[in-house]
Amino acid sequence: xxSITQSLNHSMQEELFKRLVSHCKEYGFIxxxxxxxxxxxxxxxxxxxxxxxKNNIKEYWWKAMVQLHENIVGLDSAIFMHPKIWKASGHVxxxxxxxxDNKDSKKRYRADQLIEGEIDKLEAKIEKEVxxxxxxxxxxxxxxxxxxxxRVVDWAQRADAIAKRLAxxxxxxxxxxxxxxxxxxxxxxxxxxxxxxxxxxxxxxMFSTQMSNIAGEEGKLYLRPExxxxxxxxxxxxxxxxxxxxxxxxxxxxxxxxxxxxARQFIFRMREFExxxxxxxxxxxSEMDWYQYWKEKRMAWHRAVTPAQKxxxxxxxxxxxxxxxAVDVQFEFPFGFKELEGIHSRTxxxxxxHQALSGKKMQYFDPELNEAYVPYVVETSVGVDRMFLAVxxxxxxxxxxxxxxxxxxxRTVLRMAPALAPVKCAIxxxxxxxxxxxxxxxxxxxxxxxxxxxxYDDTAGIGKLYRRQDAIxxxxxxxxxxxxxxxxxxxxxxxxxxxxxRVPVSRVAEIVRERTDMTRLLExxx
Numbered sequence: 001x002x003s004i005t006q007s008l009n010h011s012m013q014e015e016l017f018k019r020l021v022s023h024c025k026e027y028g029f030i031x032x033x034x035x036x037x038x039x040x041x042x043x044x045x046x047x048x049x050x051x052x053x054k055n056n057i058k059e060y061w062w063k064a065m066v067q068l069h070e071n072i073v074g075l076d077s078a079i080f081m082h083p084k085i086w087k088a089s090g091h092v093x094x095x096x097x098x099x100x101d102n103k104d105s106k107k108r109y110r111a112d113q114l115i116e117g118e119i120d121k122l123e124a125k126i127e128k129e130v131x132x133x134x135x136x137x138x139x140x141x142x143x144x145x146x147x148x149x150x151r152v153v154d155w156a157q158r159a160d161a162i163a164k165r166l167a168x169x170x171x172x173x174x175x176x177x178x179x180x181x182x183x184x185x186x187x188x189x190x191x192x193x194x195x196x197x198x199x200x201x202x203x204x205x206m207f208s209t210q211m212s213n214i215a216g217e218e219g220k221l222y223l224r225p226e227x228x229x230x231x232x233x234x235x236x237x238x239x240x241x242x243x244x245x246x247x248x249x250x251x252x253x254x255x256x257x258x259x260x261x262x263a264r265q266f267i268f269r270m271r272e273f274e275x276x277x278x279x280x281x282x283x284x285x286s287e288m289d290w291y292q293y294w295k296e297k298r299m300a301w302h303r304a305v306t307p308a309q310k311x312x313x314x315x316x317x318x319x320x321x322x323x324x325x326a327v328d329v330q331f332e333f334p335f336g337f338k339e340l341e342g343i344h345s346r347t348x349x350x351x352x353x354h355q356a357l358s359g360k361k362m363q364y365f366d367p368e369l370n371e372a373y374v375p376y377v378v379e380t381s382v383g384v385d386r387m388f389l390a391v392x393x394x395x396x397x398x399x400x401x402x403x404x405x406x407x408x409x410x411r412t413v414l415r416m417a418p419a420l421a422p423v424k425c426a427i428x429x430x431x432x433x434x435x436x437x438x439x440x441x442x443x444x445x446x447x448x449x450x451x452x453x454x455x456y457d458d459t460a461g462i463g464k465l466y467r468r469q470d471a472i473x474x475x476x477x478x479x480x481x482x483x484x485x486x487x488x489x490x491x492x493x494x495x496x497x498x499x500x501x502r503v504p505v506s507r508v509a510e511i512v513r514e515r516t517d518m519t520r521l522l523e524x525x526x
Contacts, residue, residue, distance in 0.1 A: 017334035020396055021266050023412070027472050029053065029392070030267065042260055042271040049472050050388070052422035052453060054274075056518075057387050058253050060420065061276045063518060064301055064525055065251045072249035072278065073242050077230025079255060085229050086206065086222050088353040090321050095225060096202040098170070098178050099261050104194035110261050111178045111200045114187050115166050120336060122159040126152050167318040175200040205258045207271075223257035228379060230254070231279045232350040235362060235375075239281075246364055246375055247290065249280040253384070265335055267385045274384035281375040283366065284348065290378045291325055291345045297525075298341060298380050302329060304524045305417045306394055312337060322349040329382075331390045340390055341382035348374040391416055395473060401498065414473030415496055418516040423474045424452040425512045428465045430481040432458035441480040444490070444505060451509045452516060470495060476512050 024030040028047035032039040046054055066074050086092050098111040129152050134140045146152055162181070169177040178200045188195050207223040224230070231238075231250045238250050253276050260271050267273075282290050295313065302311055314337070316326040325345040330337040351374045355362040363372040395416040400408050418424070425448060429441040438458060445456040455474070457465050462479060469477050479491040479500075490508065493500045503511060 013334045044267055049422040054388055056420045065278050072251055075250050075252045079224055080221055083220055088357040089229050096204050097261055098200045099203040100200045101198040102189040102194050103196040105189045105192040108261055115181055118185050119159045119162050122155045126155050163317045170318040203261055207257050207259050225258050226256050227252050227254045227275045227277050247282045249278050251278040267389050277381045280378045284376045287345045287376045294378055294380050295343050300525055304521050322346045333393055340386050344379045346377040346379050348376050411467055411470050413470040416473045418475040419518045419521050421473045421475050423455045424516045425454040426469045426474050426477045427456045428479055429458050436485055437480050451513050475516055
């Protein structure tokens with residue numbers, strides 16, 4: 001029975017994800033890139049609604065980072081950078097993923113992710129057992145149950161053992177042990193069930209190109225795999241021109257490129273993506289305090305737009321070559337809890353390596369200590385595209401509501417934070433064939449477009465127009481009716497509650513702006 005229930009839940013999650021992908025295309029959020037040529041794997045285009053939502057997410061992050069912090073400033077560094085930067089950062093030698101192919105299906109996978117999937121299955125069993133016990137017993141002691149229930153203890157020990165072995169194999173680049181672990185766990189191809197695997201081998205993720213007509217290694221450039229290095233090599237430029245004192249941060253939003261072995265799960269893992277990163281420069285020895293500080297700050301940022309139960313921290317079992325501490329903020333996507341943002345204590349790895357390879361000092365003179373040092377760094381890095389997917393995954397809801405006749409009907413609605421919504425207000429005439437109503441509605445649209453993103457629509461009946469706006473997440477709809485012509489008032493309808501109120505046209509801009517303003521989100525972070 002448990003396996004049947006688990007299978008049904010998995011099937012429901014798959015259907016939810018398929019519906020989300022379909023919704024994105026139908027309503028102009030995301031299109032497959034180069035679709036007229038049958039697409040390009042792992043690359044997507046953002047449509048009219050998607051571009052607006054994406055820009056709003058970036059604005060929310062930028063204002064929370066730069067506007068709310070006097071000691072954090074912005075940067076926009078180039079995508080092309082000197083190839084030695086990627087040698088110093090470790091990407092040329094260490095930016096690899098373990099690749100494995102299935103001989104029968106001809107499909108390619110990351111070996112570490114296949115193993116992590118087995119750990120996820122054990123953790124899911126544990127959570128299910130805990131939830132059953134919570135419902136069964138009064139005054140349930142979860143910690144005691146986790147520590148004494150034989151099955152839960154056994155699953156936890158197995159998961160821990162697998163995680164430690166995986167972390168060690170990744171740390172020492174033991175591809176043979178990764179293959180052995182896959183065989184011991186009897187991991188099968190997720191699509192076909194075949195266990196006929198090749199050996200595990202390393203695969204460098206950087207795209208390379210050539211500059212001008214220079215041939216050979218001298219002219220070789222890389223498309224940046226992360227935005228952080230542009231911040232590090234500009235550290236002294238920014239510090240001197242802005243007169244910042246440690247601690248201070250540099251924030252950047254920009255494109256990055258990774259030749260992913262398998263780009264999958266829609267926009268979760270792509271070959272071209274966008275990052276929102278902030279590098280916080282601090283005194284050596286203070287990194288753990290600032291690491292904890294930014295963990296709390298970043299979780300608060302997510303919780304302002306996402307339910308707390310869909311978020312969690314997950315410490316890294318296998319630290320990157322530059323880190324002495326690392327944690328992920330994970331979101332519960334339709335395909336499970338996965339990384340949304342990373343917070344890393346990068347020590348002085350990056351600045352120190354750039355100093356060594358370039359021969360240029362990357363030191364900060366601290367007037368309070370009267371000494372110079374290479375600062376340590378705490379990094380926060382969140383994917384714009386993953387945040388976009390998290391917002392939509394959380395917002396997409398099908399619900400039963402009464403229609404105009406009082407009968408039950410189903411509507412699809414995106415319940416996202418009003419400040420993030422692509423369109424803040426829709427202006428809808430009650431009848432499209434009435435010149436007076438249409439003229440008045442267009443006049444109101446012309447007034448409101450200066451205040452926020454709004455949309456005029458008269459291509460259907462009012463009920464269908466409401467449903468269209470619900471499906472793109474528009475928080476407020478204005479209905480222009482015959483009473484509007486008499487007393488210059490409109491009906492304003494709220495998306496989530498569907499409640500309507502009559503307000504003067506002269507107050508609409510103030511009402512909608514106040515209720516959808518980004519300030520509401522930012523004040524939650526204070």
